[in-house]
Amino acid sequence: MKKGFVFDLDGVITDTAKFHYIAWKNLAKKLGITINETFNETLKGISRMDSLDKILAYGQRENEFTTAEKEALAQKKNDEYVKLLADLSETDLLPGVHDFLVQAKERNIPCSIASASKNAPMILEKLGVLDFFGHIVDPETLKKGKPDPEIFVKAAESINVAPKDAIGFEDAQAGIEGIKAAGMYAVGISATETLKGADFQVTSMTELDIEQLINQ
Ligand code: G6P
Ligand code: MG
Numbered sequence: 728m729k730k731g732f733v734f735d736l737d738g739v740i741t742d743t744a745k746f747h748y749i750a751w752k753n754l755a756k757k758l759g760i761t762i763n764e765t766f767n768e769t770l771k772g773i774s775r776m777d778s779l780d781k782i783l784a785y786g787q788r789e790n791e792f793t794t795a796e797k798e799a800l801a802q803k804k805n806d807e808y809v810k811l812l813a814d815l816s817e818t819d820l821l822p823g824v825h826d827f828l829v830q831a832k833e834r835n836i837p838c839s840i841a842s843a844s845k846n847a848p849m850i851l852e853k854l855g856v857l858d859f860f861g862h863i864v865d866p867e868t869l870k871k872g873k874p875d876p877e878i879f880v881k882a883a884e885s886i887n888v889a890p891k892d893a894i895g896f897e898d899a900q901a902g903i904e905g906i907k908a909a910g911m912y913a914v915g916i917s918a919t920e921t922l923k924g925a926d927f928q929v930t931s932m933t934e935l936d937i938e939q940l941i942n943q
Contacts, residue, residue, distance in 0.1 A: 729912065729941045731888030732831055733879055734860075735772065736842035738898030739916055739932075741819050741854055743844075744771060746811040751782060754804045760786030768920065772873040772899035774843045774866065775801050809846065815853040823932030828859040830937045837861045837886035841878045841895070841905075861886045873901040876909035883911065894940060896932075897922070912943055 737743045748767045755762045760782060770778045779801050783789040792800070817825075831838055840847055840863040851857040862885035864878050871877055876890075883893040895906035896914045903922045906913040914935070915925030922928055929935060 728892075729894050729943055730836065730892040731883060731886050731894070732836060732838045733841050733882040733886075733893050733895045733906075733911065734838060735895075735897045735899065735902050736840055736844055736847050736850060738771060739821070739896050740824055740856070741815070741821055741850065743812065743815075743850065744898070746808055747778075749811060750804045750808040751778065753807060754800060755782050755786065758783075758786060758788060758800075760788065768900075772843060772897070772901040772905075774872045775805065775845070777872060779804070805846075812846070812850065812853065815850065817855040820854055820856065821932060823935065825856070827932050827935060827937065828856060832859060834937070834941070836941065837888065839882040839886045840864065841882035841902075842866070843872055843878070873899070874904035874908065876905050879905050879909035879911060883909070894943075897925075914940070 734740060737747065751770065752762055762782060762785065766785060770781060773781065779797055780789065783792065828838065838860050840860050843866050845866055847863050848857065851860065862882065864882045864885065869877050879895055880890055883890045890910045894912045894914060896916060897903050897906055898916050900922055903913050903915055903925050907924050913925045915922030915928035916932060917928065918930040
């Protein structure tokens with residue numbers, strides 16, 4: 728029986744992926760780089776700085792900026808992203824998420840967040856679900872980002888659950904790989920992508936049966 732749940736945030740709890748995309752697209756445009764949705768898929772689950780590096784490499788401008796300049800560009804992207812989140816509220820939870828969290832709470836199954844986003848606590852607060860999570864891994868404490876398993880192992884251990892007893896929920900390929908490398912059961916959530924390596928894939932959390940899941 729599974730004993731804990733580890734959730735990615737962007738694309739699993741709420742659809743902030745679209746706002747990341749808008750903010751990156753606008754920043755890239757100012758740099759003369761055009762990104763499309765297919766390229767954007769490769770940014771999901773990837774940290775802010777690594778995303779910027781990928782965009783610069785995509786536009787063949789990777790050697791043109793100092794670290795300080797790149798930090799300023801990443802800050803600019805984040806300023807726009809945070810502005811786009813201004814009106815975020817409970818209504819922006821993805822379908823089935825609130826119900827699932829309530830059911831987990833009723834069964835005393837602890838939940839934690841494994842997101843590369845430094846904005847995670849603020850976003851969860853705006854969505855009104857902060858209290859459902861026993862821990863949010865601080866991405867600043869990580870040596871490596873997804874697809875490395877580190878964030879998922881930390882998230883499971885933070886709620887006192889061994890990775891083999893935990894279920895991870897992800898919308899990104901890098902995340903599914905990290906969950907599997909951590910030795911956890913991986914639930915992929917995506918209506919558009921086939922997530923390779925997921926133990927189970929759904930298009931939305933409304934399709935999940937919590938009893939069936941924990942009795943794996
Ligand atoms: C998540 C998203 C990525 C984002 C990263 C960092 O993993 O899927 O698209 O780049 O978080 O987010 P942040 O809010 O710290 O810029
Ligand atoms: Mg995600």
